[in-house]
Amino acid sequence: MKFDADTQEFLEALDTSTRRVYTCGLDAFQTFYQPKGTIRDFLDQVEEDSLRSRREKTRVARNTLKDFVEWLQTRGYKPKTIRAYVAAVQSEAKYFDISISTRYVNVPTAKPFSSKFPWTIEDVSKFINMVEKPLYKAIAATIFQSGLSISDLLALTYEDIRSEYEDGTTPLCLDLSRKKTDVPFMTFIGEWGVSLLKEYLADNNLNPQERLFKVTARAVEHYFKKVGRKFLGEYRGNNPVRPHSLRAAFRTLLSDHKVDPLYIEFWMGHRVPEQQRVYVSKSREGWRETYKTQAEPWLTPKV
Numbered sequence: 001m002k003f004d005a006d007t008q009e010f011l012e013a014l015d016t017s018t019r020r021v022y023t024c025g026l027d028a029f030q031t032f033y034q035p036k037g038t039i040r041d042f043l044d045q046v047e048e049d050s051l052r053s054r055r056e057k058t059r060v061a062r063n064t065l066k067d068f069v070e071w072l073q074t075r076g077y078k079p080k081t082i083r084a085y086v087a088a089v090q091s092e093a094k095y096f097d098i099s100i101s102t103r104y105v106n107v108p109t110a111k112p113f114s115s116k117f118p119w120t121i122e123d124v125s126k127f128i129n130m131v132e133k134p135l136y137k138a139i140a141a142t143i144f145q146s147g148l149s150i151s152d153l154l155a156l157t158y159e160d161i162r163s164e165y166e167d168g169t170t171p172l173c174l175d176l177s178r179k180k181t182d183v184p185f186m187t188f189i190g191e192w193g194v195s196l197l198k199e200y201l202a203d204n205n206l207n208p209q210e211r212l213f214k215v216t217a218r219a220v221e222h223y224f225k226k227v228g229r230k231f232l233g234e235y236r237g238n239n240p241v242r243p244h245s246l247r248a249a250f251r252t253l254l255s256d257h258k259v260d261p262l263y264i265e266f267w268m269g270h271r272v273p274e275q276q277r278v279y280v281s282k283s284r285e286g287w288r289e290t291y292k293t294q295a296e297p298w299l300t301p302k303v
Contacts, residue, residue, distance in 0.1 A: 003030065004040040010092045017151060025088030032071045033064070039092065046098055061100045065089065069107055079108035117232075117240040119249035125301035127231050127241060128196075136223050138200040139213055141193040143243055145299045146174060147250035147268040148187065150217050150243045159208035161197075170194050171291050173284055176269070185269040186287050190296040250299065257298045263290065 003011070007026055011019050026039060033042055042064065049060040065086060072082045086107055093100045117123075124144055131137045143153060156174070164172045171188035189197065206212070220243055228241045247268070254264050266280045282290065 004038040006040045006043070006096065007038075007092060010095045013095065021084055022088040022091065025085035026092065028072065028085050029068060029089050032068050039089075043093060043096060043098060046093065046100065050098075061093075062104055065100070065102060065105045065107075069105060073108070082108055116248065117245050119245065119252065121253065121298070121301055124246070124249065127227065130227055130230055131223075133223070134196070134200040134203070135213065135215065136220070136227075138193075138197045139215075139220060139243070140224075140246060141196045142189055144246040144250055145190045145193040145296070146187045147247055147264070148174070149247060149269070150220060152176065152269065154211065154213055154215070154217060154220075156212040157208065158206040158210050158212055161212065162208055165194070165197070165201075171288055171296055172197075173288060175284065185266055186284065187267040187269070188288065188291040188296075190291075190300055192300045253298050254295055259294050259298075263294070267291070267295070 003026065007030075011023060011026070014022060029042075030039055033039065036042070042060075046061045046064075049057055052058075068089070069082055069086065072085060077085070086102060086105070090100050090102065128137055128140050131140060139153065142148065143150070146153075160174060160176070161172060170191040172194050173186060173188055175186050176184070221239070224242050225239045228235070228239045231241060251264055251268065255261065262280060
């Protein structure tokens with residue numbers, strides 16, 4: 001659906017991941033509001049209403065968003081999605097200096113349905129053995145052994161690994177800036193993960209600037225959900241073994257084995273407090289040795 005010029009301007013000001021979510025939300029709102037006009041018309045109505053006296057106000061923003069929430073609920077949208085879609089409308093309004101409160105809108109509470117899966121190294125091995133496609137085997141092992149987020153993983157190019165991969169160096173270093181926060185960090189893929197990466201790359205001759213994993217986040221989530229049904233059987237709500245759960249497992253298993261929390265935060269690309277940065281000021285080879293001795297043993301399935 002084509003947006004009005006104001007909405008298009010707002011969306012173009014966003015980063016890629018936020019734009020994707022807000023585009024869906026504003027598309028839904030525009031479909032809902034279409035009988036009355038465009039999103040720009042809605043914001044005009046809100047502005048006009050804000051200039052009226054208390055007795056003359058019709059509370060356009062509050063009543064419209066309340067109706068929008070009910071409209072989404074009747075169409076089966078989950079609470080988390082409804083909150084995101086309402087936030088998209090709020091955010092566009094804020095972009096044009098219009099404040100919209102949701103205090104009396106009855107936005108549903110975002111309560112996740114699924115529980116966190118208690119990964120063990122044996123479970124990780126079993127899950128990945130159930131993955132049939134080399135692409136997704138490599139993705140799963142890389143997330144688990146490196147602690148990368150799905151967005152950082154899918155932003156990798158072949159150039160990011162080429163030198164050490166072609167030299168056969170393990171653990172293989174990923175020297176990056178985290179996509180979400182632009183925090184410089186370093187993490188690694190252990191020998192086991194690299195072996196699965198080799199299986200995947202055996203049939204894929206990539207140019208240096210090509211993406212390492214040419215697939216969308218949605219496709220990865222969908223595939224993990226498919227394997228998750230086989231691995232877990234039926235479950236309620238979100239997939240407990242979704243890609244992010246393997247990133248969480250990275251943290252949990254290393255914490256359980258008393259790896260320095262500061263090291264874990266650094267490997268995951270989290271911002272390290274300034275007063276503690278001296279403790280993560282190691283060379284690449286220094287970090288490689290730390291990962292190899294303190295992390296890799298707990299992130300490698302027993303054969």
